[in-house]
Structures are given as structure tokens and as C-alpha cells.
Amino acid sequence: MSESGAQLLARLEARRCLKDIEPRLFPEDGGPDQGAVVELFGLEGTGKTELLYHLLCRCVLPEAAGGLEVDVVFVDTDYSLDMLHLVSILDSKLSAALLAGADEAALRSCLSRLLVVHCYSSSQLLLTLHFLETTLSSRPALALILIDSISAFYWVDRCEDGVSYTKQEEKLSRCAELLGRLLRDYRITVFATCHAIRRPAVPSSSSDSERSYLCRSWQRLVTHRLLCSRQKPGNNVAGEGGDDQEQRRHQIFTVHCTTSSSMVKASWSSSFCVTEAGVEFLLESEENKCAARQ
Numbered sequence: 001m002s003e004s005g006a007q008l009l010a011r012l013e014a015r016r017c018l019k020d021i022e023p024r025l026f027p028e029d030g031g032p033d034q035g036a037v038v039e040l041f042g043l044e045g046t047g048k049t050e051l052l053y054h055l056l057c058r059c060v061l062p063e064a065a066g067g068l069e070v071d072v073v074f075v076d077t078d079y080s081l082d083m084l085h086l087v088s089i090l091d092s093k094l095s096a097a098l099l100a101g102a103d104e105a106a107l108r109s110c111l112s113r114l115l116v117v118h119c120y121s122s123s124q125l126l127l128t129l130h131f132l133e134t135t136l137s138s139r140p141a142l143a144l145i146l147i148d149s150i151s152a153f154y155w156v157d158r159c160e161d162g163v164s165y166t167k168q169e170e171k172l173s174r175c176a177e178l179l180g181r182l183l184r185d186y187r188i189t190v191f192a193t194c195h196a197i198r199r200p201a202v203p204s205s206s207s208d209s210e211r212s213y214l215c216r217s218w219q220r221l222v223t224h225r226l227l228c229s230r231q232k233p234g235n236n237v238a239g240e241g242g243d244d245q246e247q248r249r250h251q252i253f254t255v256h257c258t259t260s261s262s263m264v265k266a267s268w269s270s271s272f273c274v275t276e277a278g279v280e281f282l283l284e285s286e287e288n289k290c291a292a293r294q
Helices: 005-012 048-060 083-098 104-112 122-138 154-160 170-186 206-210 216-221 244-249 284-293
Strands: 037-042 071-076 114-118 142-148 189-195 224-230 253-260 265-275 278-282
Touching: 037 048, 048 071, 048 083, 048 104, 048 142, 048 189, 048 224, 048 278, 071 122, 083 104, 083 278, 104 114, 114 122, 122 142, 122 170, 154 170, 170 216
Parallel strands: 037 189, 037 224, 071 114, 071 142, 142 189
Antiparallel strands: 224 253, 253 265, 265 278
């Protein structure tokens, strides 16, 4: 593939490193470096997409509002992106930073840094990644790709491509290989959600529910893994059939981060709740207080 001199300079130009994208999620000096892939893994309803919204906002917000001011691509394979919710989170964060209501121009500026792409099959995901090479060449400020979710077409591919595991995983393997080249050539960072997928057989141990069965090409790319879970309510819930919004406000989610980076091997856990203003990380004392309300 030939490229112009401008494209070559854009590709080789250093992009923003995202090691500081969220210090409360990653150990000190253990955040994702350029070329890193972070997998958010967990059952449905464990806060994976809300975390993506939080990271997206952190990137597109201006530095004056505590953001990184970089461009982001959101690849929506589940067709679950809630733009109204995302805009509401951005508006809340801008208002909190400016202390006088978010300016419409500031909100538009944030959204101008976001490119949303929808995919309905593994084949279209592969075409999207090919398309992104042109986008990466022309937008040096693009530093992050979010995929929600990388496992969306797992069962469809298995049903369509026969009994051979090699054939079933061929499309995702090609996506992973192309993504690996983009990571190497353009030094971007990728965050991708992955649903908890089990084989049809009964799991041999409880840890099987925490294992990803995606193709090895994808697993080799992953440098950080965020295992997401939802804490079970305590025994002192104030009656059944209570206010759903109130229960949601006090629901605590836990993230356990592990990294297999060649430079750093570490693990870390953090907790958060979801509010109207998005993800709110909890200190240990706050976590205990929320748990007492449940």
C-alpha cells in the first residue's frame, strides 16, 4: 500500500500516550502505553459500556476540564451506543469544570473529536479496520479506538462457518491481525469489551466464567485485562420492589486490572458506581458506606 509524504509523517508522528487515561483503574506506571490493547471482560450488566463512556469522555474533554483532548473512534458492534446519555455525561463534566453551565461550543468541540462507526458483522468489522487506516493517516490526534464489543459476532460466526474451529475463528483472527498492524504502525491504544462466553460444555471450575474463548490472535494482542463484576446486594435491602433508580445509584461495580506488559506485571482493584454524571470511582470508605445502604 503506497502512501504520500504527508501520510508518512502523520503515521510516524508521535501520538498522545494514554498511560494516564484513568489512574484509578490502573496501577502507577501500569497504564496502557502506545500499541496496548485493553480488554474489558465480564457478564452483562457489570458496567463495561459505562466504563467505555467514562474513558471516551476523559479523552475528548478539553484539558481545562481535566481531559486529554484527543480524537477517539467508537466502533459500535452491539448497536447499543446511547448518544443522549453520552452527551449528558459530557455536559455534566463540562458544567462541573466551568462552574457556570457547559458552553454549547465546548460540547460541540468535544463531539468533533469523536467518530462513531456501526458494524453488523465480522466482515464489516474487518472492512472498518481497513477504513481506519486512512483515518489514522489523516488524523494524528486520533489516539484511541473503543470497540463495544469485540465478541458481538462470536456465535454468529460459529453458526455460519461449519464445525471447524479454524473456520469459525477466521474472520475475527483476520480482524485481530489487521488491528495488530494498525497498533504497530500508528501507535494507537485500543479498549474493547468482551462478553463472558462459555463453551457449551459445563465449566470444569468457577474460573471458566472469567476466561475469554476468543481466538488466539486476539488474546495475543491483549496487554491489559479489566475483569468487571457487580457486587451482590447485602441482606439489608430495604424491601423488594423499591425504587429502581435508588438501587442503581447505590449499586457497586468492581474492576480487577491485570497487566502482562513486558515492562510491568501488576494487578489492581477499584470500585465505582454509576450516576447521572457517569462513572464515579469510590474510596474504600465510600464503598463501605454504599454497601451498608444495600
